Amino acid sequence: MSIKRIGILTGGGDCPGLNAVIRAVVRKAVLQHGCTVLGIKQGWLGLTEGDIEELGIDQVSGILPKGGTILKTSRTNPFKSPDGPARVLDNLKKSQIEALITIGGEDTLGVAHKFSQMGVKVVGVPKTIDNDLSCTDYTFGFDTAVSIATDAIDRLHTTAESHDRVMVVEVMGRHAGWIATIAGIAGGADCILIPEVPFSMDEICKLIKKRHGRGKDFSIVVVAEGAKPAEAKDLVIQSPKVDAFGHVRLGGIGYLVGEEIEKRTGIETRVTILGHIQRGGTPTAFDRVLATRFGIAAVDLVMKGEFGKMVALQGNRVIPVDLADAVKALKTVDMGLYDIAKVFFG
Numbered sequence: 001m002s003i004k005r006i007g008i009l010t011g012g013g014d015c016p017g018l019n020a021v022i023r024a025v026v027r028k029a030v031l032q033h034g035c036t037v038l039g040i041k042q043g044w045l046g047l048t049e050g051d052i053e054e055l056g057i058d059q060v061s062g063i064l065p066k067g068g069t070i071l072k073t074s075r076t077n078p079f080k081s082p083d084g085p086a087r088v089l090d091n092l093k094k095s096q097i098e099a100l101i102t103i104g105g106e107d108t109l110g111v112a113h114k115f116s117q118m119g120v121k122v123v124g125v126p127k128t129i130d131n132d133l134s135c136t137d138y139t140f141g142f143d144t145a146v147s148i149a150t151d152a153i154d155r156l157h158t159t160a161e162s163h164d165r166v167m168v169v170e171v172m173g174r175h176a177g178w179i180a181t182i183a184g185i186a187g188g189a190d191c192i193l194i195p196e197v198p199f200s201m202d203e204i205c206k207l208i209k210k211r212h213g214r215g216k217d218f219s220i221v222v223v224a225e226g227a228k229p230a231e232a233k234d235l236v237i238q239s240p241k242v243d244a245f246g247h248v249r250l251g252g253i254g255y256l257v258g259e260e261i262e263k264r265t266g267i268e269t270r271v272t273i274l275g276h277i278q279r280g281g282t283p284t285a286f287d288r289v290l291a292t293r294f295g296i297a298a299v300d301l302v303m304k305g306e307f308g309k310m311v312a313l314q315g316n317r318v319i320p321v322d323l324a325d326a327v328k329a330l331k332t333v334d335m336g337l338y339d340i341a342k343v344f345f346g
Contacts, residue, residue: 003121003302005036007052007097010069011043011076011108015129015141016283017291018069021103023060024295030057033303038095043104044111045076048084050091064288067281077111085118092120099302103127105139106327109310113323116308123301124310124323125294129278132176132330135321136312140291145172145278146182152274153187153220160218166208166261166269170254172278173224176332179278180224185341190219192341193257195226196332204257205264207346212267221261223254293318 006029010018022039029035039055040046063070078084092100099121102112105128116122126133129145149171160167169189171179177194184192191207193199208219254271262269283291290313297311297318309320 002033003035003098003305005038005096005098006101006299006302007038007040007047007092007095007099008055008071008101009040009043009047009103010071010073010127011102011104011111012073012127013075013105013129013279014068014073015127015279016067016144016281017140017287018071018073018103018127019060019063019066020283020288020291021125021127021140021295021298022055022070023063024292025101025299026055026057026060028296028299029302033299038097039071042072042074043076043108044078044088045074046071047088047091048076048078048081049087050094052091052095064292065282067279067283075107077107079111079114085115088115089118089120099123099307101125101298101302105130106133106330109133109323110327113308113327116323121302121307122323123298123307124326125298126310126312126326129179130173130176131178132332133326134329134331135310135326136314138290138313140287140294141279141283142178143286143290144281144284145179146186147284148278148281149179149183149222149274150186152272152277153183153189153222156272157188157218157220160220160270163268164217166219166221166258166265166267168221168223168254168258168261168269168271170223170225170271170273170275172274174226175330177224177227177338178333180222180227181333181338181341184222185337185344187220187222188344189222189341191221191345192338193221193223193227193253194333194338195224195228196335197338198228198230200230201257201260201264205261208261208265208267210346212265219267221257223257225253227253
């Protein structure tokens, strides 16, 4: 029996390109296959509470260039509640949703994988600005975040040079420093600190002093929010509160690094934390196209009956991979790429 009713949800942190996926799914499913697409509000929360409405062509018209998600999102884990999974299954049945397209990162897709094991017909779409999902070369939203971070670094260069300052730029990256590495290389950073490589403040200050010793009176240091000193046991956090997936809210490592640099070198240092600016606004052309390709491919998998899969970009091809493999381990920064970045340190 062919699939005629498809549910779609966006979970976890928002990022540019989500609306492009939603638009592609609706247009492909409705116009080419005569399906009904049901939009689930607030990610897994909407499926737990039954907050579901039909999405037609009119609802997705004009949303391609818009950031965020028209379906809203949340960090909800239905498996944290004793009756959560049963409520999700009940609402799927009540809404007559035959297949579910879930757009999210490791947490959202991890939940999708669990429901897939329980018999739900699920297809995943990889979304994370951190670019840390396995089995795909890129996730949409990452290119936009890198472009925003690179632009910020470019702007900070001019003010750093004008005042002979060190500028520390904190970017997103909880477990993986992809944004910091790529934006740092593109922006000509003099030092890049990432979660994969514990750093030494002594070494950072030595690099900065070396630059100043050869006549460079300013420096740019890019640091991922999940980076930490080699001697530290814990990450720097904004709050000890955890979300539904056990994550604390990171932020502040930039200030720690900035304070130490100024104290140890005597050079005036300023800190900029980009935070949610990296998530917001218009997606780049690359992210719009990648998100569109992912949306189309997800519907194709539904129509073929290939469930328990995630669409992924490998090379220039969008292919299906097992959800289990995609969420099994995070994709961390290629150390060969980081070695390239290190050539320009100091």
